[in-house]
Amino acid sequence: MNIKSEKGMTLVELLAVVSLSMIVMVAAYHAFYFVTGAVETSSTKTEIRKEANILVLSLEEHLINVDSINVQNADTTTFQAFTAKATRLNGMDDDSTFTYIEETAEVSIENGHLLIDDIQQNADDMDLSNTTFELNGNKLTVHLEIFKENTEETYSLVKIFRLGTE
Structure with a gap:
């Protein structure tokens, strides 16, 4: 009777297991790296969009019912500073x-910062250097462009404000 006893693994089997294990680990690393990068990019884009919403709300609060815009330079096609004027009802005096x-x-x-009455409206890591305003008749157009520092992410939007009492 010839009984063959096989104990242990051969060198070829051991190399095959190690090679397959390395391939699986490299694939898992790349998947993890890809998912981490995608989550970080998505998080940054969401942060920039939230910042844009906050800035638009701040502009709406200060520019609601604005009657006129005085541009601080001669060019009203694109500018980065202006004074908004609004006339508001104060109440009634004694003679009605x-x-x-x-x-x-x-x-x-x-x-790179949006200032309203010398108060910074945007976060410190958000750059608005390319944001411009445009006056066309009774419309103030805001071309908001936000760039998050230390990333390549930017976000742009356009908001139009009507001037006057229409």
Whole structure:
């Protein structure tokens, strides 16, 4: 009777297992790296969109019912600073006549920041250097362009404000 006892693994079997294990680990690493990068990019884009929403809400708050815009330079096609004027109802005086007050808001893009009445509206890591304003008749168009520092992500949107009492 000839009984063959096979104990252990051959060198070829061991090399095959190690090779397959390495291939699986490299594939898992690449999948993890890809997913991590995609999540980071998505998170950055979401952060920039939230920043854009906050900035638009801030502009809407300060530019609601604006009657006129005074541009600080001669070119009204594209500019980065202006003064907005609005006349608001203050109330009624003793003889039942309405009284009004005039409010102004200074809006500018300086050093990559949106300033409204000298208060920075955007986060420090968001750059708005390419943001411009355009005045066309009774419409103020805001070309908002946000760039997040230390990334390649940018976000652009256009918001139009109507001026006057239409």
